[in-house]
Amino acid sequence: MIKLKNLLKGHTGIMRIAYIMVIMLSLVTIMAFALHDDHKPVEHEKKIVVVKDSVASVAAFKKVYRVLMSPRCMNCHPSGDIPLQGDDSHLHTMNPQRGVEGKGVFAMKCANCHQPTNTPGKNTPPGNPNWHLPPANMKMVFQGRTPYQLAKQLVNPKQNGNKDIKKLIEHADDGLVLAGWNPGEGRTLPPMSHAEFKKAWITWLTTGAYAPKNNLTFFQKTT
Amino acid sequence: MISLNINDQNYNIDADPEMPLLWAIRDLVGLTGTKFGCGVAQCGACVVHLNGEAVRSCVTKVSRAQNQKILTIEGLSKNNDHPLQLAWNEADVPQCGYCHSGQIMSAAVLLREKPDPTDEDIDQAMSGNICRCGTYPRIRKAIHMAAEITRKGGMAK
Numbered sequence: 180m181i182k183l184k185n186l187l188k189g190h191t192g193i194m195r196i197a198y199i200m201v202i203m204l205s206l207v208t209i210m211a212f213a214l215h216d217d218h219k220p221v222e223h224e225k226k227i228v229v230v231k232d233s234v235a236s237v238a239a240f241k242k243v244y245r246v247l248m249s250p251r252c253m254n255c256h257p258s259g260d261i262p263l264q265g266d267d268s269h270l271h272t273m274n275p276q277r278g279v280e281g282k283g284v285f286a287m288k289c290a291n292c293h294q295p296t297n298t299p300g301k302n303t304p305p306g307n308p309n310w311h312l313p314p315a316n317m318k319m320v321f322q323g324r325t326p327y328q329l330a331k332q333l334v335n336p337k338q339n340g341n342k343d344i345k346k347l348i349e350h351a352d353d354g355l356v357l358a359g360w361n362p363g364e365g366r367t368l369p370p371m372s373h374a375e376f377k378k379a380w381i382t383w384l385t386t387g388a389y390a391p392k393n394n395l396t397f398f399q400k401t402t
Numbered sequence: 403m404i405s406l407n408i409n410d411q412n413y414n415i416d417a418d419p420e421m422p423l424l425w426a427i428r429d430l431v432g433l434t435g436t437k438f439g440c441g442v443a444q445c446g447a448c449v450v451h452l453n454g455e456a457v458r459s460c461v462t463k464v465s466r467a468q469n470q471k472i473l474t475i476e477g478l479s480k481n482n483d484h485p486l487q488l489a490w491n492e493a494d495v496p497q498c499g500y501c502h503s504g505q506i507m508s509a510a511v512l513l514r515e516k517p518d519p520t521d522e523d524i525d526q527a528m529s530g531n532i533c534r535c536g537t538y539p540r541i542r543k544a545i546h547m548a549a550e551i552t553r554k555g556g557m558a559k
Contacts, residue, residue, distance in 0.1 A: 275529070276526050285516065285526060286456035302444075
């Protein structure tokens with residue numbers, strides 16, 4: 180009986196130690212998660228702060244519009260289903276078609292001529308690994324849009340490829356957007372550097388993405 | 403060395419990775435059915451299939467084609483009996499003939515994706531292949547004929 184009591188006493192001691200270890204392990208685990216949470220925002224989230232300022236926003240959009248309506252951007256955002264070509268934005272020779280995915284049709288797919296990189300020489304196909312038009316169900320037309328129409332369209336997820344402000348900002352560094360500043364020999368560049376465009380783009384978005392007045396035109400015809 | 407798979411045969415060629423695929427096919431491998439026309443992807447004479455797509459081999463670098471499946475006019479059929487080749491022969495399509503290997507290779511992609519194409523489909527598919535002899539009406543006719551041959555049991559690759 181005495182032996183049995185001692186054994187039970189010993190057993191109770193072991194159980195106590197086990198309880199304490201479980202509690203300590205739990206604390207360590209909770210602390211680890213707490214520390215992990217502390218680091219998470221630094222790694223994944225950079226909060227976008229919008230401070231509404233209609234004057235600054237419209238002024239920034241003026242720059243954005245000039246770039247988006249330049250041939251390097253507008254040529255692949257046509258109002259029809261044939262891309263545009265050249266600094267005069269004429270219809271692409273051979274009449275290649277948009278197709279469902281924006282990548283052409285049959286023997287006339289974009290990547291059949293447009294290589295992953297620019298082809299050397301004048302009048303040769305510019306290149307990009309992802310050369311395409313917007314798809315048929317989300318045409319994202321620039322051609323013919325007024326500043327008001329384009330501004331409204333760019334921030335409408337139903338017309339901009341389901342992009343929120345974060346994705347819109349990221350889109351400034353999209354490979355095909357950047358290709359506008361590396362257009363191949365003989366083609367003019369957009370009217371400002373990519374860095375200046377990106378700054379205007381982000382400014383426009385983070386000051387409220389205001390659309391200019393409906394009757395406003397940014398271009399003045401010169402004679 | 404660069405490895406090219408052309409018409410199900412492997413070729414190891416000693417070439418600059420920037421070399422146009424057309425040069426490798428014609429000058430290094432010796433398959434001269436594919437033609438040089440403009441050199442800037444404007445005419446379609448040099449069309450071959452790269453993984454089934456009608457690429458312009460004059461602007462396609464061998465580095466892009468390395469270890470991929472390339473099909474030239476010589477490999478379209480074993481006995482020149484692809485429905486398009488039969489139809490081309492039947493309709494007596496070529497005049498000078500220079501552009502026609504490219505024409506047929508483009509048409510083959512069309513028929514694979516649209517076995518019974520309309521005139522509009524043909525216009526959309528073939529608008530990148532120029533024929534200076536102006537054989538377009540016979541090309542259209544032959545593509546319709548090839549579609550019919552395929553429907554009746556011929557093979558389309």
